[in-house]
Amino acid sequence: MNETLKVDRRDAKLALAHIYVAFIALALGGLAGLLQTLVRSGKFTLPANISYYTILTTHGVLLGLVLTTFFIIGFQFAAVSRTAGTFSDRVRFWGWIGFWLMTIGTAMTAFFILIGEASVLYTFYAPLQAHPGFYLGLTLVVVGSWISGFAIFAHYARWKKEHPGQVSPLLTFMAVVNMVLWLVCSLGVAATVLIQLLPWSLGLVDRINVLVSRTLFWYFGHPLVYFWLLPAYMVWYAIIPKIIGGKIFSDSLARLSFILFLFFSIPVGFHHQLMEPGIDPFWKYVQVVLTFMVAIPSLMTAFAMFATFEMYGRSKGATGLFGWLRKLPWGDARFFAPFVGMLFFIPAGAGGLVNASHQLNQVVHNTIWVTGHFHLTLATTVVLTFFGAAYWLIPHLSGRVMTKAMNRLAIIQTIVWVVGMTFMSGSMHFAGLLGAPRRSAFSTYGNSPQALEWIPYQIAQAVGGTILFIGIILVLVIVTNLAFFAPKGETEFPVGEVAETAERTPLAMENWKLLIGITVALILIAYTIPFIDMIQNAPPGSKGYKLW
Amino acid sequence: MHIHKYEKIWLIFGIGSLFVFLTIIGVSAFAKGNQPPSCLTTIDPEKVDQTPPFNKPGLVKTGDNEYQLNMVASAFSYTPSQVEIPKGAKVTINVTTKDVIHGFEVVGTNINMMVEPGYVNSFTKTFDKAGEYTILCNEYCGAGHHMMTARIKVVDKQ
CATH class of the missing domain: 2.60.40.420 (Cupredoxins -  blue copper proteins)
Structure with a gap:
């Protein structure tokens, strides 16, 4: 690939618009997170009667749904434009439509949360009933993301037509897999919002089937986390090798791991519902088995990354078992931040297997252990990789360069994040093992001696949360500098090349009928019978409640 | 598709561990009755x-x-x-x-x-x-x- 390839100015504007919204969400959602840890320390109460749960809903929606979706779609637009060529005017037009729908939807959702009409958390479990505007706003976000997905598909289809018999660029292929995954899984949340929640909150129907709604939500909720993770893997597989000066270990294995994610990340929602009535334990186990299968592509990824690092180090003359570690560019924030993210994925992944195991899940379910877990996966692995990507992506798009001082600040930012997260997530894991619940304001549960044991950990969470907030301020300084103030110049959009020793990629990997067919078959196997059971044996539905 | 020898070893070990874990969970759940709470009784x-x-x-x-x-x-x-x-x-x-x-x-x-x-x-x-x-x-x-x-x-x- 040609190294001077630049993302077209017009496509860059589209990508940047998404990234700006993402970082605004980070600023506001991060502030909410800081306030939560302070409240839970027991030393601080929110002013002006603001509810802890309003802040918690804000935090979850802005960071879990807005920051991620906007950054991912912006990054993927840039990556597809860079590797499969400049968008047509039509594709770009639909990209903007998607952007505005998502932005209007976000504003609407945020408005109803902040006026206290939707303190239902980002999982919005019925029969807690939010204002219809909340559900409508979320619908616009999802529909906007679909339009952007179809814009990417259209661009990919054009590339395939213009390059018959050729394997598509790796980054474009990965973006397409991620958007297919997103489309297939978000059908579930769209179904519960449009068919169940919205009509019910508008008063068109009185009652709602709670278990069906939750099942549709978790059909979406687990692949959602892979929708966050796959762009980080795109950076690791296809971009990090170029940043360190090495090669992609294997193009076909990278694609295979993405295909396995597409297959196994959807039919696994029951592992979020293991403690739930109304679902036969046999079907829970079936989905637990499938959940474990989703660890396989992550094992492949770990191997590929370290193979790339070692091959590069040895090519630079490293000797001994671990000598290659010293050859890696530790002073380059574009490498350092994502690398730290990878390291954190080791305990994060192990914790994930704990959560997916029946009997262990019983110990940690809905405790703050789970919160600690996804602050390692999403809020460290994924987010540090996104930060690392922003350090070249934003200057590339804004026509600027990152100065040495900003790079140094970005290294410091990463270290601040590690320290803050070790305190916060570490103490969340420990407190969770002692039974401290997640999603709860400060409470001693009537001076229960067991609850009093959690307080030191909750203070540690507040210390960690404060350090992390400093980390957020640092990254916002860097991002603002890169977008508006850094010196003008050319920054490379790094795209890795495949090692000469790697084999050619089989074209069958882009047989979408086959890939989507297997995906749908696995979903039907995992869900059909328990879903029919749920509907046939449904109890009387539930009225809506507004208990906040 | 060619897979590197070391990657094969790594994946056999990794996937093998996953199946060991699944067997432990499965035996505990189905043979020893340590199932998660999954009552099917409904109520108005x-x-x-x-x-x-x-x-x-x-x-x-x-x-x-x-x-x-x-x-x-x-x-x-x-x-x-x-x-x-x-x-x-x-x-x-x-x-x-x-x-x-x-x-x-x-x-x-x-x-x-x-x-x-x-x-x-x-x-x-x-x-x-x-x-x-x-x-x-x-x-x-x-x-x-x-x-x-x-x-x-x-x-x-x-």
Whole structure:
């Protein structure tokens, strides 16, 4: 690939618009997170009667749904434009439509949360009933993301037509897999919002089937986390090798791991519902088995990354078992931040297997252990990789360069994040093992001696949360500098090349009928019978409640 | 597709471990009965107060050293809010909700259930250690969620 390839100015504007919204969400959602840890320390109460749960809903929606979706779609637009060529005017037009729908939807959702009409958390479990505007706003976000997905598909289809018999660029292929995954899984949340929640909150129907709604939500909720993770893997597989000066270990294995994610990340929602009535334990186990299968592509990824690092180090003359570690560019924030993210994925992944195991899940379910877990996966692995990507992506798009001082600040930012997260997530894991619940304001549960044991950990969470907030301020300084103030110049959009020793990629990997067919078959196997059971044996539905 | 020898070793080891884990979980669940709470009984959430056994919530002796503890969750309390259980008793806890989704966690044990409107959830546990246990709601249910709690006292038999 040609190294001077630049993302077209017009496509860059589209990508940047998404990234700006993402970082605004980070600023506001991060502030909410800081306030939560302070409240839970027991030393601080929110002013002006603001509810802890309003802040918690804000935090979850802005960071879990807005920051991620906007950054991912912006990054993927840039990556597809860079590797499969400049968008047509039509594709770009639909990209903007998607952007505005998502932005209007976000504003609407945020408005109803902040006026206290939707303190239902980002999982919005019925029969807690939010204002219809909340559900409508979320619908616009999802529909906007679909339009952007179809814009990417259209661009990919054009590339395939213009390059018959050729394997598509790796980054474009990965973006397409991620958007297919997103489309297939978000059908579930769209179904519960449009068919169940919205009509019910508008008063068109009185009652709602709670278990069906939750099942549709978790059909979406687990692949959602892979929708966050796959762009980080795109950076690791296809971009990090170029940043360190090495090669992609294997193009076909990278694609295979993405295909396995597409297959196994959807039919696994029951592992979020293991403690739930109304679902036969046999079907829970079936989905637990499938959940474990989703660890396989992550094992492949770990191997590929370290193979790339070692091959590069040895090519630079490293000797001994671990000598290659010293050859890696530790002073380059574009490498350092994502690398730290990878390291954190080791305990994060192990914790994930704990959560997916029946009997262990019983110990940690809905405790703050789970919160600690996804602050390692999403809020460290994924987010540090996104930060690392922003350090070249934003200057590339804004026509600027990152100065040495900003790079140094970005290294410091990463270290601040590690320290803050070790305190916060570490103490969340420990407190969770002692039974401290997640999603709860400060409470001693009537001076229960067991609850009093959690307080030191909750203070540690507040210390960690404060350090992390400093980390957020640092990254916002860097991002603002890169977008508006850094010196003008050319920054490379790094795209890795495949090692000469790697084999050619089989074209069958882009047989979408086959890939989507297997995906749908696995979903039907995992869900059909328990879903029919749920509907046939449904109890009387539930009225809506507004208990906040 | 060619896979590097070292990657093969790595994947065989990794996937092998996953299957070992799954076997342990499966044997524990299906052979030893350590299934997660998955009760299939349904109930009308608006008629909980009239439906036995939840019309008279509390501890009921069902056999020699065997008990049923029937509890009702509602925003933001459990009924009953205090329970005494004789040490060593085997207790089947049945719990349901009158309104929204609640959690039912007994801190320091593996009793941890989702309580959802329309369903009864159930778990059996032998209380071998005397002392006080905190029950708390671990699924967000509204403004008073963090105040929702009850106590179990496990006492030595008279």
